[in-house]
Amino acid sequence: MSIYKIEIPTPYAVGDVNAFIVKGDALSIFDVGPKTMEAYDALKWGIRAAGFDMQDIEQVVLTHHHPDHAGWVDAFPYAEILGHAYNDKWLRHDEDFLRYHEQFYSERLLEHGVPQEYIAKSVHVRRELELVGERPLTQILEDGDEVPGHPGLKAIETLGHAQSHFIFWDEKTHHVIGGDLLLEKITPNPLIEPPLDRTVGRTKSLLQYNASLEILRQLPVKMMHTGHGAELEDIPLLIVKRLERQHQQSMKVFELLGDDQLTVVQVTKRLYPAIFQHQLGLTLSKTLGHLDYLEANEYITSTKTEAGIYLFQRK
Ligand SMILES: [Zn+2]
Secondary structure, three states, X not given: OEEEEEEEOOOOOOOOEEEEEEEOOOEEEEOOOOOOHXXXXXXXXXXXXXXXXXXXXXXXXXXXXXXXXXXXXXXXXXXXXXXXXXXXXXXXXXXXXXXXXXXXXXXXXXXXXXXXXXXXXXXXXXXXXXXXXXXXXXXXXXXOOEOOOOOOEEEEEXXXXXXXXXXXXXXXXXXXXXXXXXXXXXXXXXXXXXXXXXXXXXXXXXXXXXXXXXXXXXXXXXXXXXXXXXXXXXXXXXXXXXXXHHHHHHHHHHHHHOOOOEOHHHHHHHHOOOOXXXXXXXXHHHHHHHHHHHHHOOOEEEEEOOOOOEEEEEO
């Protein structure tokens, strides 16, 4: 399996995103950057530098549905498009799915203490779609599936950062295309996203993410090709460091709680006083992740008031 990396600019704080051309029996590209003209140029020249043309690409494989990864599926009108079932809903810009998102976020904001009058202004599902492509999947991948045209390359479901996240594990070379599961310089955010299965309630993204790291830790990885930044080699060591750091940050939230009974919004204000108003969704997701972690590890408990608002307190 030969892998060529393409660095693609994004308009997001994360900086460049990586795409990978993989030559097996089929010629595939893993992730395609956001749908901006700058990203299109980088993609085109990157494919050329690897010795191919845009139209040579036979398959686009997506690690997850976020716009920095799933934009330019539209640039490959004849290629197969493969990814998680959740991804398909985004690429279809499915109206019912968008309404489900908006309702889901409205309910979460309300139950975590955002005043009713701020809720409508705080839900921006459709803005996220601007740089996402519009070609639906031609094939849905499930956990454990082999990628067509790449014998031994398996999709492994690793949810948490996104509800559509896969890593791709090559059983022969022990290389892994890792999406945003583990990155060189940053810790991916455990974003709260509505689950595909509408009957299961809110996902506990940080717990899901930690479980996904555990899946990765079990693999004897030689090299990980990441969605942002450099390749990674010593995966177990990095995972231990990241989990330790996350535990310390969660314990900081535990300290901030003091003897009070607080909503997620109140904890978020204490944790991120400077940025909480400008980055409400992100900071609430992070805080809620810490609270879920503390509750799962029996440091704290939560109760739901008659008004349907969750309050968190030390045990
Ligand atoms: Zn990303």
